[in-house]
Amino acid sequence: MYISACRAIPAGTELTMYYRDPFLPSSERRAALLAVYKFHCACPSCLSPASSDKRRLRESQHVHGRVLRHLMCIPYLMQMCAEGEEDDIGSNAEAEGYEGYKRMLRAWRLANGAEEVDVRRVELSEEEMTRVAVSRRRTGG
Secondary structure, eight states, rough: OOOSSSSSSOOTOOOOOOOSSSOHHHHHHHHIIIIIIIIOOOHHHHHHHHEEEEHHHHHHHHHHHHHHHHHHHHHHHHHHHHHHHHHHHHHHHHHHOOOHHHHHHHHHHTTTTSOOHHHHHHHHHHHHHHHHHHHHHHHTO
């Protein structure tokens, strides 16, 4: 297993991770933990399934809503390419509220070993990644 950190972690800090999808209902998480890892979970979330499951459902809807909003920009970008406006993708994406992609790409690069990240290079990389994604979407590949 390979894990990257987005920030410096002091020595002795406890790191935790999920065994299963954290958005599953408590009954499914507990059954999977017992079947795969052979233990009964006694964490606060598993011991209070009614409140935990409601909270997890809200969080899941929030996360999936964000993913859908990001996916919704693909047709917009495809239309820009069809209209010959590929060079404006970066500036228009920013104007339309998609500037978060630059931050995500920058964070991903830093987490994967970059000492520092040149903002202009990130912008160019983002535009290139967008063009590739649009091209693949058009060709079905």
